[in-house]
Amino acid sequence: MLAPDLLAQLAPTATDPRPVLLALAGPTAVGKTALSVALAQQLGTEILSADSRQFFRELSIGTAKPTAEEMQGVPHHFIDSHSITQDYSAGRFAADALGVLGELFRCLPVVVLTGGSGLYLQALTDGLDELPAVDPAVRQGLQHELQTLGLPALVAELAATDPVAHQRVDLQNHQRVVRALEITRGTGRPFSSFHTGPVAAAATAAARPFRVVKVALNRQREVLYDRINQRVEAMLSAGLVAEVEGLVSYRHHQALQTVGYQEIFGYLDGSYDYAEAVRLLQRNTRHYAKRQLTWLRRDAGYQWVDLK
Structure with missing residues (x-):
């Protein structure tokens, strides 16, 4: 209390x-x-x-x-x-x-x-x-680059063009990175300069x-990280993998481009085994907690x- x-x-x-x-x-x-x-x-x-x-x-x-x-x-x-x-x-x-x-x-x-x-x-x-309107073609171009070059290339551009936004934006959230670059490219001003x-x-x-x-x-920190690891284990025991299997058709939605779902999608895709999925899920959740703080x-x- x-x-x-x-x-x-x-x-x-x-x-x-x-x-x-x-x-x-x-x-x-x-x-x-x-x-x-x-x-x-x-x-x-x-x-x-x-x-x-x-x-x-x-x-x-x-x-x-x-x-x-x-x-x-x-x-x-x-x-x-x-x-x-x-x-x-x-x-x-x-x-x-x-x-x-x-x-x-x-x-x-x-x-x-x-x-x-x-x-x-x-x-x-x-x-x-309040953010300015930008030509939709700018976002379309960034979405194409995201698909062809990958998120790390866009993150590197953000670091070079707007170091302040690079420190503030969730760099694992591709929509946030794209949005920051969209404003920067579309206006010629750093995205962070619009923060009032x-x-x-x-x-x-x-x-x-x-x-x-x-x-x-x-x-x-040790207590928080232990609670995070225990929460991940509880989620898995409660049926997280089955929940994600039922969401495959929605995986392009922003809400699923996040910790807790991306790691399981990778496991379902065969990119790594179950033990690695658990490790990634616990690690990425800890990293997410640090960004929240x-x-x-x-x-x-x-x-x-x-x-x-």
């Missing part, structure tokens, strides 16, 4: 009587689900999920989607809300979530937002940068009809809590 001083921040103040959105973030396997449910029960409130893959009904095991037992009767919004056949972006999530919050805050003084997808959390709490920064983010947050309290969870540390608004 959160310390009393953090919980005290959820109460309205004389200078800011707005309701509060408690944003509970952290790396995969840190324990966000259990804590968010416990807090929601304590506060008598509901939960919004900001996990970019738990939206999709077809994905469960590989996304560590909370079970009905884990939810313990607490209403969760934006879990199983969409089909993988639907495109769903951070911007659309923020717009939809603002609508849901408008309804919830009519009777609830606090709502819990939780998830490990930093961009989706940011979209709701701070808004997103903390001043604009603060202005957007201040304009929200609610106040945001940001909390980032972490654990000692790096993203969160960029935002000075988060208050960090070390879980035991």
